[in-house]
Amino acid sequence: MTDWIGLAEEVAAQLRADAAERDQANRPPVAEVELLRSSGLLSADQEATNAVTRIVSSADASIGHLIGYHYLHLWRATLFDNPGPARQMRANPEWFFSGVSNPLDAALRLTPTDDGFVVDGRKTFATGASVADRLVVSATTVDTDEKVTFTVDARAEGISYPSDWDNTGQRLTASGGIVFDSVTVDPDDVLGANPPDNLRLSLAALGFQVALTQIYVGIAMGALAEAADYTKSLTRPWFLSNVDASTDDPYILAGYGELFAAVEAAGLLTDRAADALRAADLAGTDLTPEQRATTAVTVSSAKVFATKVVNETTTKVYEFMGARATATKYGFDRFWRNARTLTLHDPVVYKAREVGTYFLTGEHPPITGYS
Numbered sequence: 001m002t003d004w005i006g007l008a009e010e011v012a013a014q015l016r017a018d019a020a021e022r023d024q025a026n027r028p029p030v031a032e033v034e035l036l037r038s039s040g041l042l043s044a045d046q047e048a049t050n051a052v053t054r055i056v057s058s059a060d061a062s063i064g065h066l067i068g069y070h071y072l073h074l075w076r077a078t079l080f081d082n083p084g085p086a087r088q089m090r091a092n093p094e095w096f097f098s099g100v101s102n103p104l105d106a107a108l109r110l111t112p113t114d115d116g117f118v119v120d121g122r123k124t125f126a127t128g129a130s131v132a133d134r135l136v137v138s139a140t141t142v143d144t145d146e147k148v149t150f151t152v153d154a155r156a157e158g159i160s161y162p163s164d165w166d167n168t169g170q171r172l173t174a175s176g177g178i179v180f181d182s183v184t185v186d187p188d189d190v191l192g193a194n195p196p197d198n199l200r201l202s203l204a205a206l207g208f209q210v211a212l213t214q215i216y217v218g219i220a221m222g223a224l225a226e227a228a229d230y231t232k233s234l235t236r237p238w239f240l241s242n243v244d245a246s247t248d249d250p251y252i253l254a255g256y257g258e259l260f261a262a263v264e265a266a267g268l269l270t271d272r273a274a275d276a277l278r279a280a281d282l283a284g285t286d287l288t289p290e291q292r293a294t295t296a297v298t299v300s301s302a303k304v305f306a307t308k309v310v311n312e313t314t315t316k317v318y319e320f321m322g323a324r325a326t327a328t329k330y331g332f333d334r335f336w337r338n339a340r341t342l343t344l345h346d347p348v349v350y351k352a353r354e355v356g357t358y359f360l361t362g363e364h365p366p367i368t369g370y371s
Contacts (some may be wrong), residue, residue, distance in 0.1 A: 002040070004048035005055070012059035016222075020331025028163075029172040029359060032097050033131050034064045042070060049075075050214055050274045054267070057218025058225065061173035061338035064218050065130045066096075068211040073097040073136040076204040079281075080149070080192040081227045088189075089134070089151060098132035098154065100178055103205075103369025108139035108180060109146055111332050115143075117150070117185040128180040129154060129163035138176040138194065139182075147194040150185050158183040169334070191225035199287050202367045206277055206299045209371070212345055213270045213299070216306040218261045219342075220313040221310030223335035227317035228256065230330070235322050252320045259313050266302070266309040274301035293364035295369055307348045310339040346370045 012302055014035065022032075037044055038101035044052050057064025074097060077086040089097065100108070100123050108121035119139050129135055132154040141146055152159070158181040165176035194201055235246040243249055276298040280287055314336040318325060354365040365371050 002045070004044045005043070005051055007039060007264070008044075008048075008052040008055040010099075011035060011041060012055050015056065015063055016059035016226075020329070020334060022060070023062075023331060023334045024173050024328075025117060028131055028174050029063065029066065029128075030131055032060070032172065033066065033128075036063070036067055036070075037094050040093070041067060043090070044071070046075060048072075050210070050271070053211060053214045054221070054270075057215040058222035060172070061215055061219045061222070061335075061342065064169050064215050065342070066098075066131075066168060066303045067174050068215055069127055070097050072204075072207050072211045073099050074280075076207055077136065077151075077191055079201050079204055081193045082190075085151065085189055085191050092133075095127070095133040096131070097134050097136055097151075098126065098128035100126045100129055101136065101138035101149070104124075106140055107125040108137065110139040110141045110185070112141070112143060112151055113184075116187045117190075119152075119180045119185055120185045122177060122179045125174050125175055127175040129178050130163070130174045130176065135159075137177075146163060148190060149192060149194060150190040152183060152185060152189065156183055167341055169329050169337035171337075175219050192304075196367070199289065199292055199367075200285065201294065203277065203280055203287075203295075205367070205369050205371060206280075206296055209299050209303055209351075210270070210274050210277055212342065213273065213303045213306045214305075214340065215342060216310040217263065217267045217270050219335055219339050220266065220306075220310040221320075223310075223314045223317055223332070223339075224259055224263055225255075226332065226335075227321055227325075230325055230332075231256075234324070235320070246320075255316065255320050257343060260315060263313060264311045266306040269302045269305055273299040289364060292367075293358065296365045297355055297358045300355050300365065300371065304352045304355065307343045311336075311343060312368055314339045 020311050041052060053064055053068035056067055074089055075087050102123055102125050107123055108119055113117045135154050137145055137151045137152060160179045162177045208264050209296050231246050237243050237246045241249045246252055274293045278294040280291055357363050
């Protein structure tokens, strides 16, 4: 039986060794995806995927993002009542999957043909698509205006990548645009339609939120661990502290204690959210609106808290490391940049509002592409 956690820790150690240099180089993550492929992590058991995502994210949030979404796409394919294409997605354990399904960017149109479909249009954000083997794509049919999800070869004729991802953080996610120009879609690769009233398919949106929250926790863990190493070896005690080592400074000790407690709590709450989503998934067609609602509230609660924790942690650690830690060579800023960029994925204040509304009134959160 494969030790997926141990394997993830080995990969994380390799990524951590030169994470700052790779972030500064800002090259497409071709080598990093190959590392995930050669390690075997792309085919990790579903029960281990949340832990693997968090561990890899602690070393490199961009690569944690890539593998977290890869797992997500493999899982959400099983939500469709069409097991054939979902099984086919796992036919090659070395395939790396990326998605093209930004809910607020409904720019792709699917045209029926005599032997399948043709997809056209451009999406603004497609995390990891340019370095993927296969893509999971959602598009709207031109004849029925129905949202349909399917897979295509990432190197199929008619697909191009503008290479326009140049953001502050998550620089190695290759999250730029993608263009489809009369790309052929085989009907055997169609996962199915996405009717808005399908309760089971709506779990996919919650899966995205859990994956993002796992990455947040991973970033906070990584920032805390690397800051602690720096503090123990390089931080000098302030002259008014009357101690000989920074690790004897009561303010530094208390500061790390508070951050550690918060990160631990965020991790536990996120695990609870993952468990709730797993239970909702296992309910299958017996999933009820109430269970779906409580799952959404649990997931949103975790995201609200983890967002606060990761942004605070990646900022606060500088106060315990000292001014010299801001040197570019250390690259500690990547934790804050990654956290700040990724936590803007969708406004967390709306998650807090949904949780508060459910708490006060019992009203179910709206079912959307984000909740």
